[in-house]
Amino acid sequence: MDYKPIGGVPLAMPLNVLERNINKSVTLTLKDGRTLEGKLTGFDEYMNMILEDTEETKEDQVRRVGTVVLRGNNIVTIVPK
Amino acid sequence: MDYKPIGGVPLAMPLNVLERNINKSVTLTLKDGRTLEGKLTGFDEYMNMILEDTEETKEDQVRRVGTVVLRGNNIVTIVPK
Amino acid sequence: MDYKPIGGVPLAMPLNVLERNINKSVTLTLKDGRTLEGKLTGFDEYMNMILEDTEETKEDQVRRVGTVVLRGNNIVTIVPK
Amino acid sequence: MDYKPIGGVPLAMPLNVLERNINKSVTLTLKDGRTLEGKLTGFDEYMNMILEDTEETKEDQVRRVGTVVLRGNNIVTIVPK
């Protein structure tokens, strides 16, 4: 049930923006307030994601967590660096 | 399972309004209270969205965040500028 | 998977009530406590909606917000004026 | 994917109970704590509903709100009068 554009304006797809950022650094904001910054190495259609070399920030405390697999429904925003 | 209008009144589709605002400035209110203002460059049928040149406001603090991909289920309202 | 009435009583459909209020003023109550009053110009089967000339009320503060696209899952009640 | 009864006991369907109460007074309790009492004039398979001549009670404050369309996922209980 894809959205069928009715106009002639080119329309970017959110998942394609994710794909263009594969192997690049992104910052994710989660629903629980944590932010995760790492290299995006994969994702699927539910916006489940894989980050490598990840740094987690939680109430100003930073820690390295390496590889992280995230459930998409916990992600609020994805910001490419 | 689209809604089939029963009357003769023209009925706008919310996703078409989004499409008419492609490459224009919109303000999004998120469930976590943040507002994001930026240029809407894309979206999909789940209302996942892409903003460019985004400014985030969180408890009166404003910061520039550039490109943002948003999961649709965190978005409450979209206000075209 | 529409509901198939078993009796002979006429049964109104919620989306048809929305359609009858196209281009009329409605008041929406959102899950986050805000109310939005504006002219309903469109909606879809998920109850995503479009309001024009909208006035937002949030903790007794009123502001004009013009056109608003709303995600249906944030809407609690729709009251035609 | 309807439930197929395995026994011989007659089993009422919740939506049929709603239909039997069409044009009768019902009291709805919502997730946000409000109660709405009004005449049920319609509903659909998602339990979206239409009430007419509705009276809203919110923290002991009562106000008349006329016609109300409700999103089903905000409804907790429906009590026929």
Add this chain to the structure above:
Amino acid sequence: MDYKPIGGVPLAMPLNVLERNINKSVTLTLKDGRTLEGKLTGFDEYMNMILEDTEETKEDQVRRVGTVVLRGNNIVTIVPK
């Protein structure tokens, strides 16, 4: 997409347990903390339910509410008496 048992152990189905309790007294615990005790007269595949002669308990206050239709997604546990 039913679960296909791989072993030989008989496996009861939760909805069948509900059916065996038709016309019997059950106690429901809701997400909002209320408990409802009444005679279960029906349910559907979403665990929407119908109780008759229902008694509602909310913070130690008990009141009779008669017939209640419940949306399944507000129900936590069902305890047959």
Add this chain to the structure above:
Amino acid sequence: MDYKPIGGVPLAMPLNVLERNINKSVTLTLKDGRTLEGKLTGFDEYMNMILEDTEETKEDQVRRVGTVVLRGNNIVTIVPK
């Protein structure tokens, strides 16, 4: 839409683990903080479950509740004894 393993490592299925614990004691943690310990006698593909001879613990208070049917979406973890 089952997951299709790409490697050669044997992969257990969560529902099969539940099936192996049929008629055995399990402890469930619910989203509302309650724990329920009882004999698992059934479940379905939504992880709706049936416990027999159940003991409920809520803020250090224990009470016997007998048979319990649980909606799967309230369950966080299942721990076989």
Add this chain to the structure above:
Amino acid sequence: MDYKPIGGVPLAMPLNVLERNINKSVTLTLKDGRTLEGKLTGFDEYMNMILEDTEETKEDQVRRVGTVVLRGNNIVTIVPK
């Protein structure tokens, strides 16, 4: 409805990362704040998971819980050790 990559960059799948960690130690963060560390022995397409030899940490209190079956929608992040 898998995501169809439009570029030539290899794209890892989150569930494949889980599969590569079968029989290895992972740390799960849950929505309720608990963390669970154990050997991942299985999962399904909903990210329901099975951990063995699990250690639960809840507000700095650690306890051994053995085998745990988890509902996927309670999981926020999965960190392979």
